[in-house]
Amino acid sequence: MNKFDERYEIRLANMSDIDNIMNFIDKYWREGHIMSRDKELFKYEYADGDNLNFILAIDKNTELIEGIFGFIRCSNTEDPKRKDIWGSMWKVNDSHDNIPFLGVELAKRVFTLTGCRTHIGNGANPNTTVPLRRLFFGDKVVKMKQYYLLNSYIDDYKIALIKDKNKAISTIPTQNQTNLQEFHSIDEVKKHFDIESIDAIPYKDNWYVNKRYFCHPYYKYNVYGLADNTEKVDALMMTREVKYNGRKVLRIVDYIGNHKLFAGLSKKFDRLIKDNNYEYIDFYTYGFDEESILKAGFKLRIDDDPNVIANYFEPFVRENVDIWAHYKIDGTLFFKADGDQDRPNQFVQN
Structure with missing residues (x-):
């Protein structure tokens, strides 16, 4: 007392x-x-x-x-x-x-x-x-880091504001290719990947992944298994497509498992951009292996970046946004959908 x-x-x-x-x-x-x-x-x-x-x-x-x-x-x-x-x-x-x-x-x-x-x-x-x-x-x-992979095949951007395209494009080195497999239920995930064996902070389990990504009342998420050439799934990646002004972007909002597999997704990301005409793919994180992100072709948005990679869509704000985080234990990981960050912000009356 x-x-x-x-x-x-x-x-x-x-x-x-x-x-x-x-x-x-x-x-x-x-x-x-x-x-x-x-x-x-x-x-x-x-x-x-x-x-x-x-x-x-x-x-x-x-x-x-x-x-x-x-x-x-x-x-x-x-x-x-x-x-x-x-x-x-x-x-x-x-x-x-x-x-x-x-x-x-x-x-x-x-x-x-x-x-x-x-x-x-x-x-x-x-x-x-x-x-x-x-x-x-x-x-x-x-401060969380925002990485982005720009669609280099277009010049007219309606979501991003690109003042220096050369700074936004990186040469993608040849990597061992990582395979992507989409899962449509937590039961599919369980068959291929043991989430609960991943020793990470925060600890996430099947209950969390199911509730957060398969059972969200408003948002549709895509859940992918990542595997090397042995076809053993060793990581999960969660994404969400966002539409605005007749255009689309893809947001990587969570990742569980082996960071190194991310580096081998460069061709898969390029195909996703082409097939869906995304303006960009972005990835907010802190604590993730940066080398793997850069090897996948992403650029780090810096403090005085001339390019704007939007974060707010409800309502849409065309500006760069810093996301701050706090933690106690070294090695803590942060992603965009952690906590209450990736949720609707505008109430729609039924």
Whole structure:
């Protein structure tokens, strides 16, 4: 017990809290935020049996929610040596006279209330979350890297803004070719690849891949197995096609397994670009083997890059975007679809 427990009930949320949390988001996070309006998406992201993956601070006198800390599970395991979580919505009601650093206290409680090994942040606000994680938790803070493979067969780009095409095109060295096999269900994945044998941080399992990529309520993802010439699948790659303004791009949003196989995909990526007329393929990541990405023909978008490789599509914003992340354990990997980053941002009324 401490001063926070004297004033607040701090606990994991349950399904009966859903309306109050959504109202809190609408009032104190942002009015009209999709998580305050789309209950089905909210439940998809946060429901966990009878619980919701939120830690709440409820004022004992008013019985009102004064702070929330949302999180998303990377797996369904309860093994404390493998249970990792991503942080999500983190907010305290600033209009009330709450105890200072209530939000920090909620973030601290995540370890005892969930039993997780580590809490990872993807899409962290550089002005608020980043300094707090550094100061109070000693987290390492990084900017994710965005790599892109431009369609060199066209000159008219409507999604990308290409001011220097020569800088965007790289000579692709000859590599041992990696084979791609698309999987259409988690059962197909299980037949060819043992996700749960991959020792990575965060630890992802079959439950996560099935929920995230085969059962998403709005987005369609493609899940590929990567194999060398022995035809043994040794990695998974997840992608999502995005359309805007009559054009398309392909986004690599997750990867599990042997990084080296990525290097052998140069011809496959070139064929995907040609067959689908993608303006580009992009890949946000941190911790991935960079040599393998460059060998596949990708370019790293640099800070003063003259070219714009868009990240926001709902609504579309034609500008480069930096994604910040924080972590504790060396070797932690980050991808675009981790946490709550690759999800709808605009509510569509049925």
